[in-house]
Amino acid sequence: xxxxxxxxxxxxxxxxxxxxxxxxxxxxxxxxxxxxxxxxxxxxxxxxxxxxxxxxxxxxxxxxxxxxxxxxxxxxxxxxxxxxxxxxxxxxxxxxxxxxxxxxxxxxxxxxxxxx
Amino acid sequence: xxxxxxxxxxxxxxxxxxxxxxxxxxxxxxxxxxxxxxxxxxxxxxxxxxxxxxxxxxxxxxxxxxxxxxxxxxxxxxxxxxxxxxxxxxxxxxxxxxxxxxxxxxxxxxxx
Numbered sequence: 583x584x585x586x587x588x589x590x591x592x593x594x595x596x597x598x599x600x601x602x603x604x605x606x607x608x609x610x611x612x613x614x615x616x617x618x619x620x621x622x623x624x625x626x627x628x629x630x631x632x633x634x635x636x637x638x639x640x641x642x643x644x645x646x647x648x649x650x651x652x653x654x655x656x657x658x659x660x661x662x663x664x665x666x667x668x669x670x671x672x673x674x675x676x677x678x679x680x681x682x683x684x685x686x687x688x689x690x691x692x693x694x695x696x697x698x
Numbered sequence: 699x700x701x702x703x704x705x706x707x708x709x710x711x712x713x714x715x716x717x718x719x720x721x722x723x724x725x726x727x728x729x730x731x732x733x734x735x736x737x738x739x740x741x742x743x744x745x746x747x748x749x750x751x752x753x754x755x756x757x758x759x760x761x762x763x764x765x766x767x768x769x770x771x772x773x774x775x776x777x778x779x780x781x782x783x784x785x786x787x788x789x790x791x792x793x794x795x796x797x798x799x800x801x802x803x804x805x806x807x808x809x810x
Contacts, residue, residue, distance in 0.1 A: 623805075624802070628797060628798070673739075677741075689742045
């Protein structure tokens with residue numbers, strides 16, 4: 583299957599700073615990427631959908647100014663958590679679709695964000 | 699968000715037994731139903747998926763049963779092994795935006 587690489591896998595940052603998480607499709611072109619947030623022992627909650635070259639579409643209740651998403655190329659999307667606070671601590675996961683692979687979405691390995 | 703309801707929340711099965719996880723949905727626009735396996739600290743990995751025009755799909759020890767009229771689908775893991783211990787998520791997506799909506803997850807523990 584196609585490979586999606588997410589970086590970093592873990593990050594600790596101070597409250598008030600910003601953190602950028604990268605999601606790369608390594609061997610396919612991802613026209614659409616999705617960002618999820620997962621709290622411990624809970625399900626994945628879709629935060630936003632990003633299409634290459636256009637603005638991301640955010641799910642209801644997700645602050646677009648807080649979680650900045652950029653999808654500047656067919657292989658890279660970034661999520662920036664701005665002015666992070668301890669309540670932003672979570673597991674963030676991206677996924678990407680390859681039109682040539684049909685409906686399957688491939689997931690990154692996730693990023694554990696801890697805000698102290 | 700459109701919901702996908704998953705049960706049970708947790709499941710303990712003896713090695714060699716059958717693990718069964720059930721999901722139900724309401725939105726008839728869903729047309730793709732994948733199951734994902736997630737280990738702690740890792741992203742989900744696709745196990746098997748089905749479309750609503752098929753009532754059953756089998757891949758190795760994993761089988762999806764799909765009941766379109768009841769809007770329910772289930773995952774059966776035959777000959778369950780300790781290595782199958784993980785969290786399993788059912789999901790559903792629609793055409794167009796292809797957003798994937800996840801169920802709440804089932805934590806499976808297979809006893810050796």
